[in-house]
Amino acid sequence: MKILVAVKRVIDYNVQIRVKEDGSGIVTDNVKMSTNPPDDNAIEEAVKIKEAGKATEVVAVTVGEEKAQETVRKALAVGADRGIHVKADGIIEPLAVSKILQKIVDKEKPDLVFMGKQAIDDDCNQTGQMLSSLLDWPQATFASKINVKDRKLEVVREIDEGLETIEIATPAIVTCDLRLNEPRYASLPNIMKAKKKPIEQLNASDLGVDVVPKIQQIKVEEPPKRKAGIKVSSVAELVQKLKNEAKVI
Amino acid sequence: MGKESMEYDVVIVGGGPSGLATAIKLKQLDSKLNVCLLEKASEIGAHILSGNVFETRALDELLPNWKELNSPIKTKVSKEKFLFLGKTKSLSWPTWLLPKVQQNHNNYIISLANLCRWLAEQAEALGVEIFPGFPASEILYHEDGSVKGVATQDMGIDKEGNQKDSFEPGIELLGKVTVFAEGCRGHLGKQLIEKFKLSKDKDPQQYGIGFKEIWEIEDKNHEEGMVMHTAGWPLDNSTYGGSFMYHAENKQVFLGYVIGLDYKNPYLSPFDEFQRFKTHPAIRKIISGGKRISYGARALIEGGLQSLPKMFMPGALLVGCDAGTLNMPKIKGSHTAMKSGMIAAETIIENIRENKDLSIYEEKFKKSWVYKELHSARNVKPSFSWGLILGIIFTGIDQILFRGKLPFTLRHKHADHETLKPASEMPKIDYPKYDNVITFDKTSSVYLTGTNHTDNQPVHLKLKDPNLPISYTLEKFDEPAQRYCPAGVYEVQREDDINKFVINSQNCIHCKTCDIKEPSQNITWVTPEGGGGPKYGNM
Numbered sequence: 043m044k045i046l047v048a049v050k051r052v053i054d055y056n057v058q059i060r061v062k063e064d065g066s067g068i069v070t071d072n073v074k075m076s077t078n079p080p081d082d083n084a085i086e087e088a089v090k091i092k093e094a095g096k097a098t099e100v101v102a103v104t105v106g107e108e109k110a111q112e113t114v115r116k117a118l119a120v121g122a123d124r125g126i127h128v129k130a131d132g133i134i135e136p137l138a139v140s141k142i143l144q145k146i147v148d149k150e151k152p153d154l155v156f157m158g159k160q161a162i163d164d165d166c167n168q169t170g171q172m173l174s175s176l177l178d179w180p181q182a183t184f185a186s187k188i189n190v191k192d193r194k195l196e197v198v199r200e201i202d203e204g205l206e207t208i209e210i211a212t213p214a215i216v217t218c219d220l221r222l223n224e225p226r227y228a229s230l231p232n233i234m235k236a237k238k239k240p241i242e243q244l245n246a247s248d249l250g251v252d253v254v255p256k257i258q259q260i261k262v263e264e265p266p267k268r269k270a271g272i273k274v275s276s277v278a279e280l281v282q283k284l285k286n287e288a289k290v291i
Numbered sequence: 292m293g294k295e296s297m298e299y300d301v302v303i304v305g306g307g308p309s310g311l312a313t314a315i316k317l318k319q320l321d322s323k324l325n326v327c328l329l330e331k332a333s334e335i336g337a338h339i340l341s342g343n344v345f346e347t348r349a350l351d352e353l354l355p356n357w358k359e360l361n362s363p364i365k366t367k368v369s370k371e372k373f374l375f376l377g378k379t380k381s382l383s384w385p386t387w388l389l390p391k392v393q394q395n396h397n398n399y400i401i402s403l404a405n406l407c408r409w410l411a412e413q414a415e416a417l418g419v420e421i422f423p424g425f426p427a428s429e430i431l432y433h434e435d436g437s438v439k440g441v442a443t444q445d446m447g448i449d450k451e452g453n454q455k456d457s458f459e460p461g462i463e464l465l466g467k468v469t470v471f472a473e474g475c476r477g478h479l480g481k482q483l484i485e486k487f488k489l490s491k492d493k494d495p496q497q498y499g500i501g502f503k504e505i506w507e508i509e510d511k512n513h514e515e516g517m518v519m520h521t522a523g524w525p526l527d528n529s530t531y532g533g534s535f536m537y538h539a540e541n542k543q544v545f546l547g548y549v550i551g552l553d554y555k556n557p558y559l560s561p562f563d564e565f566q567r568f569k570t571h572p573a574i575r576k577i578i579s580g581g582k583r584i585s586y587g588a589r590a591l592i593e594g595g596l597q598s599l600p601k602m603f604m605p606g607a608l609l610v611g612c613d614a615g616t617l618n619m620p621k622i623k624g625s626h627t628a629m630k631s632g633m634i635a636a637e638t639i640i641e642n643i644r645e646n647k648d649l650s651i652y653e654e655k656f657k658k659s660w661v662y663k664e665l666h667s668a669r670n671v672k673p674s675f676s677w678g679l680i681l682g683i684i685f686t687g688i689d690q691i692l693f694r695g696k697l698p699f700t701l702r703h704k705h706a707d708h709e710t711l712k713p714a715s716e717m718p719k720i721d722y723p724k725y726d727n728v729i730t731f732d733k734t735s736s737v738y739l740t741g742t743n744h745t746d747n748q749p750v751h752l753k754l755k756d757p758n759l760p761i762s763y764t765l766e767k768f769d770e771p772a773q774r775y776c777p778a779g780v781y782e783v784q785r786e787d788d789i790n791k792f793v794i795n796s797q798n799c800i801h802c803k804t805c806d807i808k809e810p811s812q813n814i815t816w817v818t819p820e821g822g823g824g825p826k827y828g829n830m
Contacts, residue, residue, distance in 0.1 A: 054333075056741040056742070056826050057741045058738060058741060071829075072404075072828035072829040073828055074333065226459065227457060228424075229459050230425055
């Protein structure tokens with residue numbers, strides 16, 4: 043069984059995001075980039091399944107600029123066997139990414155495709171679902187537990203009401219939640235070994251996928267600053283303010 | 292406990308200017324050498340913080356074609372100012388009356404973090420193996436006591452010291468020579484200096500704490516290439532310190548403040564002095580309407596030649612500010628750090644090829660321009676122990692008339708942890724409230740550093756005596772850690788009439804000030820799990 047895992051390079055979750063002064067986007071110069079956190083869970087799960095003897099190969103794929111390769115390299119350092127980097131610059135929307143992934147799936151013929159439930163930069167939460175539709179494969183989203191069975195997957199999903207357990211047939215798409223596992227650290231010897239693992243480089247245009255954004259981004263702005271609170275001197279004043287200023291009662 | 296080990300010709304600890312220059316020079320001299328470099332930050336540059344007005348002398352020697360290599364050295368200094376600040380007034384000191392070492396017209400305003408990222412690319416292209424996210428946590432010795440290498444930190448240890456599921460043991464990196472390039476107050480360098488008595492017959496090391504903020508300011512206030520320094524307000528005559536403001540590219544200014552850690556009043560808060568400094572009319576008018584985008588702090592070396600330890604020992608060398616090569620009157624250490632690393636590389640080549648003793652490092656260092664620089668700079672910092680005014684008068688005589696060639700050397704008498712006076716003898720300082728426009732509190736400042744340490748790991752700020760902060764330091768000095776820490780790591784909380792000393796180690800920005808200034812040397816900074824600490828951008 044082969045597992046394809048899609049990973050995305052995003053601004054590190056510890057970095058404070060800064061909006062460009064002209065509102066045309068966010069500042070990415072001199073900013074620390076990392077793998078999208080739930081994508082780390084996706085890689086970890088795939089590697090665990092392989093270690094359990096239930097998969098034979100884990101392939102990491104990313105779509106993005108030249109430096110996005112680092113994200114694939116990191117996946118290789120924690121156990122993926124080889125990587126694919128599809129080069130594309132600028133904002134690549136989920137639809138374009140899922141079309142690219144569709145081409146990669148046609149080529150690689152994996153039994154499972156794993157990825158994070160959503161990326162922390164655009165919060166779209168669409169790629170897995172769109173890929174499922176394009177391939178006409180079953181999908182299990184927000185997975186917090188995956189049990190591989192013969193030609194089937196039992197997946198526990200995190201939903202608003204609690205946990206939902208479903209069974210789907212493979213081949214399938216699974217999008218992973220943060221509680222799925224605890225991603226391992228890349229050890230130093232494994233980082234060195236990862237430098238020798240192959241990464242295939244492709245161009246989005248060679249795959250025949252149009253990556254031009256279909257959505258026009260009009261403006262990016264910071265959320266309004268929270269105003270400082272005030273202390274009221276009496277219950278009467280509080281009621282009066284809730285009534286007349288906040289207009290909530 | 293057998294850890295896995297890997298052998299290299301040279302192991303370098305620390306990816307700052309000195310470590311990277313060592314690595315590059317080594318590979319230039321012998322491309323077949325196996326060289327690896329460890330860095331505790333999540334990426335090269337993420338723990339680098341510096342002014343920085345850069346003198347290219349060492350880089351000109353190391354990579355003479357740096358201009359063609361797309362280096363991040365772009366903004367040439369075009370204008371200079373030196374101001375003496377009174378509370379509301381300022382007096383501009385004519386540039387021609389500044390000592391030559393403080394003139395900057397051939398220098399560049401750079402981000403040292405970006406320079407290090409670029410140097411790392413050059414090093415990797417030459418075949419240096421760079422491992423960010425791997426702090427060296429332990430020194431390894433041969434049976435004869437010589438340095439064998441270092442071990443990296445175990446990953447995945449919980450608060451109580453137990454292995455988590457994600458446990459990943461550290462590994463041993465063994466080198467024919469190990470180079471320690473951790474920067475000011477490196478935690479392994481500190482152990483080496485003690486073990487090999489490298490500071491014997493030297494003056495105690497002197498330190499400062501440096502703050503830096505990056506501001507994006509209004510076009511009309513920005514003069515790209517402008518370098519401005521100030522002395523005076525808000526510090527009193529007896530406290531050593533001053534500010535810098537460098538107008539960099541992209542409408543940014545690098546604004547910072549350095550305070551000598553030999554200050555005496557335990558109520559002094561370096562952070563608040565810096566915040567207050569920004570409210571001076573001469574500063575406020577430049578940053579008004581602008582936006583603060585970065586914050587950080589780091590201890591720096593101020594001791595100079597008198598405090599410079601021996602830099603070699605069996606199996607290892609100290610380079611850059613892990614030893615202390617910063618030139619204080621120049622307020623620059625990057626070029627001297629790089630040069631010390633380049634000399635170390637030459638030494639190592641002769642050591643490996645011709646079996647020459649590492650002690651030749653000292654001879655080579657003494658013949659270099661770094662030594663000459665540090666020698667003529669040596670009397671400036673100690674003269675300020677007489678106060679700002681006498682210090683300036685003496686420095687004028689020493690640097691302008693005698694060009695650093697006075698026939699005597701002033702000594703540093705005390706280590707910085709010895710200089711605090713009891714709180715009962717010193718005045719409390721009433722700092723103004725933060726306005727959240729020009730001045731900010733520590734919490735929102737630390738937020739800008741992107742600092743994070745994986746939770747559920749051992750506290751990396753170790754107390755030798757856990758009771759001392761409350762039983763002694765609070766009583767006698769009003770626990771100054773609450774104020775000297777630039778990140779609010781240390782707090783004294785009162786619960787049910789009992790004082791409790793709290794260490795918020797996840798906020799630590801790795802400046803090392805506590806390790807230096809704690810009056811009883813009760814706090815020891817050790818490496819946290821790899822990748823922890825700040826994530827500085829272009830600092």
